[in-house]
Amino acid sequence: MKLHRIASAASALALFTASACTTPVTATDRATLVAAPSLESRASAMLAELGVAPASAEVFATRCDSAISLVNDMIGTLETRTSPASAADLVYLDTLTAVGVSIGSGEASIVSETNPDPAIRKSGEECIRKFSDVFSNISLSRPIYDRLVSIDPAGLSESEATVLKRNLRDYRRSGVDKDEATRNKVRALNTELSEISLEFNRNLREIQGSIKLESAAELEGLPQDYIDAHPPGEDGKITITTDTPDMGPIFSYSPNESLRKRLMEVSANRAWPENEAPLRRLLEKRYELAQTLGYPNWAAYITEDKMTGSPEAAAAFLSKVEAAGREAARIEYSRLLEKQKQMNPAATSVGEWSSRYLSEQIRVSDYALNAQEVRQYFAYNNVRSGIFSMMEDLFEIEIRDWADAPIWHESVTAHEMYKDGALVGRFFLDMHPREGKFQHAAAFPIRVGPTREGVPVASLICNFPAGDHTTGLMEHREVETFLHEFGHLIHMMVSGNPEFASLHMGGLEWDFIEAPSQMLENWVWDYDTLATFATNAKGETIPRELVGKMNAARKFGTGVNTLRQLVLAGVSLNYYNRPPAEVDFGAIWEERAAALSPFERLADTHSYASFGHLDGYSAIYYTYQWSLAISTDLFTEFQKNGLRDKETALRYRDLVLSKGSNKPAAELVRDFLGRDWSPQAYEQKLIDAAKSQ
Numbered sequence: 001m002k003l004h005r006i007a008s009a010a011s012a013l014a015l016f017t018a019s020a021c022t023t024p025v026t027a028t029d030r031a032t033l034v035a036a037p038s039l040e041s042r043a044s045a046m047l048a049e050l051g052v053a054p055a056s057a058e059v060f061a062t063r064c065d066s067a068i069s070l071v072n073d074m075i076g077t078l079e080t081r082t083s084p085a086s087a088a089d090l091v092y093l094d095t096l097t098a099v100g101v102s103i104g105s106g107e108a109s110i111v112s113e114t115n116p117d118p119a120i121r122k123s124g125e126e127c128i129r130k131f132s133d134v135f136s137n138i139s140l141s142r143p144i145y146d147r148l149v150s151i152d153p154a155g156l157s158e159s160e161a162t163v164l165k166r167n168l169r170d171y172r173r174s175g176v177d178k179d180e181a182t183r184n185k186v187r188a189l190n191t192e193l194s195e196i197s198l199e200f201n202r203n204l205r206e207i208q209g210s211i212k213l214e215s216a217a218e219l220e221g222l223p224q225d226y227i228d229a230h231p232p233g234e235d236g237k238i239t240i241t242t243d244t245p246d247m248g249p250i251f252s253y254s255p256n257e258s259l260r261k262r263l264m265e266v267s268a269n270r271a272w273p274e275n276e277a278p279l280r281r282l283l284e285k286r287y288e289l290a291q292t293l294g295y296p297n298w299a300a301y302i303t304e305d306k307m308t309g310s311p312e313a314a315a316a317f318l319s320k321v322e323a324a325g326r327e328a329a330r331i332e333y334s335r336l337l338e339k340q341k342q343m344n345p346a347a348t349s350v351g352e353w354s355s356r357y358l359s360e361q362i363r364v365s366d367y368a369l370n371a372q373e374v375r376q377y378f379a380y381n382n383v384r385s386g387i388f389s390m391m392e393d394l395f396e397i398e399i400r401d402w403a404d405a406p407i408w409h410e411s412v413t414a415h416e417m418y419k420d421g422a423l424v425g426r427f428f429l430d431m432h433p434r435e436g437k438f439q440h441a442a443a444f445p446i447r448v449g450p451t452r453e454g455v456p457v458a459s460l461i462c463n464f465p466a467g468d469h470t471t472g473l474m475e476h477r478e479v480e481t482f483l484h485e486f487g488h489l490i491h492m493m494v495s496g497n498p499e500f501a502s503l504h505m506g507g508l509e510w511d512f513i514e515a516p517s518q519m520l521e522n523w524v525w526d527y528d529t530l531a532t533f534a535t536n537a538k539g540e541t542i543p544r545e546l547v548g549k550m551n552a553a554r555k556f557g558t559g560v561n562t563l564r565q566l567v568l569a570g571v572s573l574n575y576y577n578r579p580p581a582e583v584d585f586g587a588i589w590e591e592r593a594a595a596l597s598p599f600e601r602l603a604d605t606h607s608y609a610s611f612g613h614l615d616g617y618s619a620i621y622y623t624y625q626w627s628l629a630i631s632t633d634l635f636t637e638f639q640k641n642g643l644r645d646k647e648t649a650l651r652y653r654d655l656v657l658s659k660g661s662n663k664p665a666a667e668l669v670r671d672f673l674g675r676d677w678s679p680q681a682y683e684q685k686l687i688d689a690a691k692s693q
């Protein structure tokens with residue numbers, strides 16, 4: 001599962017309509033700022049400093065409090081302006097929102113999700129909580145809304161008009177035009193929702209499941225470096241946790257079915273019962289909020305400003321994908337069952353806990369592909385430099401070290417990105433697991449869009465093995481994840497508008513945002529690309545024949561994996577498209593799984609408790625399939641012209657990535673493809689996956 005945190009900024013931006021001012025500061029302006037320190041100059045100073053690695057919880061709390069007081073002062077100033085409203089108000093709103101989003105969401109998320117010190121992490125959480133009220137105040141400010149409404153659109157530039165239109169839409173969606181009692185209710189609900197969300201995510205981060213093994217004999221079949229990394233503890237037993245690097249290899253390689261089943265049981269019950277009540281309250285409060293704002297349910301509210309526009313359109317799309325993917329899933333399941341029967345002639349079904357293991361076995365027997373053989377070519381250090389080079393070549397950028405960057409842990413690295421010789425962005429890589437850290441893979445924005453205070457700043461937060469061929473061997477799918485997250489990062493770095501940073505990529509429809517990253521995943525299946533960095537400990541390049549086998553095997557699993565995604569998308573939609581009183585978590589999950597998954601399921605498990613997207617994505621987990629369909633269509637252009645075709649890559653960079661959210665996503669895609677996008681290429685791919693097996 002790939003989770004990425006640009007989502008939180010996207011929702012932040014949708015809710016708070018972030019728009020950082022990017023008007024160039026002239027020499028006269030600078031002189032004025034120095035002569036009379038204003039709220040704007042305080043904002044500039046705050047944005048110019050990066051608070052991602054505070055020395056103590058107190059330091060971060062103080063920074064957060066001064067950001068809050070600054071933003072509140074700026075809100076007050078804007079609310080009491082009496083001069084005729086103009087584009088200058090948009091710029092001012094941009095600046096104050098940029099401070100809020102950068103500190104209260106960007107920095108606070110990095111601090112709360114990654115800092116090694118639990119007290120500092122808590123100060124990050126506290127800041128997010130405090131800022132949720134500030135954002136609520138901005139989005140419900142009637143005086144600011146009234147000013148924006150009175151701006152004459154006739155005199156605005158195209159960018160200003162886009163920003164104004166989006167601000168007004170988001171203001172209306174936030175309930176600003178409702179009466180005061182309703183606005184107060186919305187405010188209270190937002191506060192409660194922020195609290196619940198923090199609790200839900202804290203549980204996900206801090207509650208770890210684990211099982212104990214009696215001896216290393218139970219790890220038979222696992223790679224030697226995995227066995228070496230799991231020595232017995234003081235009690236003589238080996239602990240396997242539910243953290244991804246621990247769990248993944250067991251599901252892929254362990255021939256021990258009861259071990260896989262035991263681990264899946266623990267994993268499917270992680271954060272349960274702790275997250276049962278917070279999830280219930282999330283549904284209830286979101287439903288109440290949607291109803292208060294005049295929508296039938298939360299799903300209707302959250303899809304309104306997406307590409308789909310409604311939960312019905314999303315559901316109809318999912319049905320089409322289901323129709324295209326069913327045949328491949330049927331064939332794959334029968335192949336898995338056949339493999340299972342070879343091992344256990346009495347078997348009549350395949351358990352969920354065996355799906356990955358049997359798939360690996362089929363890759364070995366039917367495609368002569370051994371994942372461990374593949375793995376030796378992907379040491380973290382090589383992969384990182386390989387991905388850097390690939391991005392540099394493809395998009396004509398340059399990545400350099402960022403000296404003296406404020407890092408929060410010794411394993412974090414810091415880099416700068418240049419385009420045409422000019423600095424365009426800075427980023428951190430926090431790529432390896434440690435206690436108390438965010439457990440998935442995600443791209444976190446810290447500063448959005450180019451502003452007058454500097455370039456965008458972001459961080460990848462992942463959980464990959466670290467080092468060279470001795471300690472850092474990655475699964476090929478992890479390499480794919482790395483590139484995927486890097487796709488978000490490069491989108492954050494190169495997108496922007498000299499006038500308004502709010503027109504950066506975070507302002508795009510959320511159900512498009514995965515598409516560029518999903519499209520990039522294709523490059524780790526390309527021999528010429530892999531040959532540039534995939535080498536083993538002896539320095540030998542990955543054989544062309546091996547990559548050929550990887551590609552032959554790639555289609556296997558497409559059907560069952562797609563249906564698995566449809567289960568999650570259906571659960572997400574169905575939890576939120578009805579009154580919460582009608583939602584039985586287990587029953588809805590079971591209904592979707594029974595309709596779509598051919599696998600035998602574990603009884604009495606509670607996977608929803610650790611399905612983090614139910615908070616961050618709420619009803620719209622479908623976006624992964626939707627944007628995958630777009631990415632498949634985008635990729636047809638590269639298939640036609642070649643993966644390293646400079647002209648295509650730069651056209652894509654300039655027409656799609658660099659445009660940020662200056663245009664609706666559908667138009668960006670049309671500009672690149674020369675026609676409207678269609679899910680047809682994706683449906684065909686699913687149909688072909690069945691034919692190829």
Ligand SMILES: [Zn+2]
Pocket residue numbers: 002003004484485488514517
């Ligand atoms: Zn992603």
